[in-house]
Amino acid sequence: MASNRGQGGIQQLLAAEQEAQHIVNAARSAKMARLKQAKDEAEREIAEYRAHVESEFQKKVQASSGDSGANVKRLEYETAEKINHLSTEGSRISSEVVQMLLKQVTTVRN
Template identity: 80%
Template sequence: MASNRGQGGIQQLLAAEQEAQRIVNAAKNEKSARLKQAKEEAEKEIAEYRSKLEAEFQKKVSDSSGDSGANVKRLDKETDEKIHHLKTEAARISDDVVAMLLKYYGADKTIII
């Protein structure tokens, strides 16, 4: 009888071990499935965010390139105005500069520029 009781106890322990192993495997499978789902959701969010940023970037690029012709014209106009202003100022003060140089160096000295 004692050996039957020992055998029954061993059978119970083996059954309990198998049940524990089944529970552990089920938990591992569930964890793996949750991780896979979380990864897929994260990849989807990343793709959506990347798409949104790309769209914003493309909009900015198209907006700035659309204005580039206007910017070039504006810069050309500003440059022409500055050149005209510099030429006007140079013409206005050139006589004074020549007079100052002649006074400083004297009329009889050669000026090398």
């Protein structure tokens, strides 16, 4: 009888060990599923954020290239204005400069 009781106790221990193993395996599976889900959500959020940042970057590039064209036109206009001003001033004072140079060249100093 003691042998039967010992045998029954061992069977109970083996059954409890198997049940504990099933519980641990189920917990591991649940943990891995949660980790996979968290990873998938994080990847999705990263992709959304990356798309948002890329969109903002493209908007800024578009805005700055539009500004760049306007800046180029403005600079071309300002450059043409300065060239015209310098040409006018050069024409206005060229005779004075020629007279001053002739005077300096023809003056003899001892």
